[in-house]
Amino acid sequence: MKDISCKLLVIGAGPGGYVCAIRAGQLGIDTVIVEAKKIGGTCLNVGCIPSKALIHAAEEFEKIERIASGASPLGISAGKPALDLSKTVLWKEGIVGRLNNGVAGLLKRAEVKVVEGWARFRDGKTVEVETEIGPQVIRAEQVVIATGSDAIELPFLPFGGNVISSTGALALTEVPSKLVVVGAGYIGLELGTAFAKIGAAVTVVEAEGRILPQYDAELTRPVAKRLRELDIEVLTGAKAKGLASKGDALSIEAADGKVVTLAVDKILVTVGRKPATEGWDLDAIDLDMDGPFIRIDDKCRTSMRGIYAIGDVTGEPMLAHRATAQGEMVAGIVAGEKRSWDKVCIPAVCFTDPEIVTAGLSPDEAKAAGIEFKTGLFPFRANGRAMTLEKEAGFIRVVARADNHLLLGIQGVGAGIAELSAGFSLALEMGVRLEDLAATIHAHPTQSESLLEAALKALGHPMHI
């Protein structure tokens, strides 16, 4: 096949890579993007989007089931619902398909050439792609590595059979009656909760002392409470040891050291993700590494001139919107703009029940940084809108410097508060003080009023508590 030459080559069409390519195309850069699987990457195909679809379906089902059980105080009655998970999966695949096509259309409109296949580096300027119709050599002046990450596999619980990753869980067409989730991070809890809501008996095994160990206990408490309400068994301080009998049981070492065997239909292993640095001949270009990640500077430049890396392959937090922002920035840099990474915060959302949003510094992080700070916490049980939604669990918390009231962080836990995250990030990115938040009218009746109240609380004069 005839070699392709281009100004910019992007390897990986996830939320980092495809945004980088679209932006580069908009900026008039001759751009090629290579993707081995489907356009959209983990996020769109087997991550953010499909998992949110499943979570939504599970929430709807659970809501009706609760009403059917007569537990709803709203005066609504309904018959017992039924779920055809295979249809749910079809609906989910429909959304994913629409988004795949949408991104492909955007790439086309930006005049980005898409090459389907697996890329390998020959040298810093040359990549060979195994396509369906043979090897394709691409020579590029600049290369962006956006290969993403993969689910970590436990050596004693390799994926296959009843042992599934999040990708496998999202493809299930039948609800497993007994599901064990290994790892109580956000992916395990999101999916575990969803499966519990649609009828699975779920057990979560977590080696650490509590769920969502990356968040502070105050934030995770409402989630832990909800897990109990959903009859999800959480075994903290427990370690998975391996499959027992014929693969229909998991042996674990419980917190007290005793080895217990849990009967399972499926074992969902969600113990984290690792950067995808293998299989594309990274050795050929010998980049400096930062642990398992590719080392980058504040312009996403790697140790080799003309090679950039963005997204999960470059480190934590492994979040789609971090990759997107990096990709957008790198496209600008390639086009000659003066850009560098100077974000104040990368917000993170955990779609558990209730949802957790974090932006900026938590109280623990502020303390570790040696900053004198004050906090203000406003619970949703004092928020009118939350009451009308029957979603009174959770709160919004602000962290601000003690001396000048500069906002350092905003965190919250509560139903649907993922949608408030934009306001949190904006406040932090703009360098807002508590007084600014307090002086901003927050529409009534909304859950967002709790942010205003949290700021007022930190200032010492909340209105509604």
Next chain:
Amino acid sequence: MTEHVIRLPDVGEGVAEAELVEWHVKIGDLVREDAVLAAVMTDKATVEIPSPVEGEIVWLGAEVGDVVAVGSDLVRLKVRGEYSSSAPTGARVAPRAKAPAAETAESAPLAKRPVGDSLERVPTATALPGSATDRPTRTAPFRQFAGGAPRPEGEKPLAAPAVRQRAREAGADLRQVPGTGPAGRITHEDLDAFFARGPGMARAPGLQPRTAVEDIKVVGLRRRIAEKMSISNSRIPHITYVEEVDVTGLEELRATLNNQKRHDQPKLTLLPFLMRAMVRAIVEQPNLNALFDDEAGVVHQHAGVHIGIAAQTPAGLMVPVVKHAEALDLWGCGAEVNRLAEAAKNGTATRDELSGSTITITSLGTMGGVVTTPIINHPEVAIIGVNKMMVRPIWDGSAFIPRKMMNLSSSFDHRVVDGFDAALFVQRIKTLLETPALIFMEG
């Protein structure tokens, strides 16, 4: 609280408009009665506009450099209730009818702001109600940051994303930019100031390159000078003629006169002698005491000798005029020069005293240098430049003797003055100055 409008007063002599050259106040300032609000300039006279009331400035009607019509709104003040909004304007003279009648603004100055005329230039943002009153409360509790002091070591500069990007594009390091916003936040205005000033204190020892470019608006007197100089230099083909003058005898005479002068007589400088010498020379060459109207193609040859004396003032170059030098004796010339120079320096010279010259002298005294190339004061046709007087060795045929020598560098409009005439004029002055008795010889 009501609003008080101050309009541009009639600054005299039938002037219809004036250029705003300086604001002494800004929006949000509290001013007392009689505090100077602004300075406006008409032709060459600068007039200060005082405030007739006490109040808070809420609106400024022009930017420095704008030409404002007499009677237009210049300043709006928020004043205590007892002042009626239709109170007489700040003018010493009643405002012209041009001021819109609808100016009895009460609570909504913006809504009532008339459009058209010079008011259009006012940026709306500066007139937003309340923008001034917010300010103290925002900065007050955190004064330690408001001063723009460098933030503590290792602390990240605080700025909105757009500000950060702008700094990056300009190559500015935000860590060096003092922030005046809340909590030390760096605003777009802080960046403007930083760019204007350049990186303040040098961080590293040793010499630092300075990259700042300050834009200084050429306004007021400076603009007039610039315009006049452009006209003079672009229209007039100058011929400059330099001759040296032995002023030893003149200096002796001057010393004697100064020693014997009466108490009420001014101390004589060289200028009165030169002026009198010019008067004598002009009698013989009246075509050099003239104004050349080059558009009409007419040389107006004046009988009266009105000598402009170029003077450096704090505001810039001014040319006060000694009228009818032919009718003033030596002492009279000296007294008039002193009076006008003083008035020009103090800014009290009237428009009349600053115009009407027919020929000009330019002298920088001890800074006069050896040679200058004077620019003719258009539409005049001649300018006499006085260089520094110094003792030089002069060959008298047998030996070098020390003499007090001084050069005259004089320029003439070559369109109407031939080189020969120019030389003749300067030689005549030379002769008069070298034998000063001739200046005073009658007939």
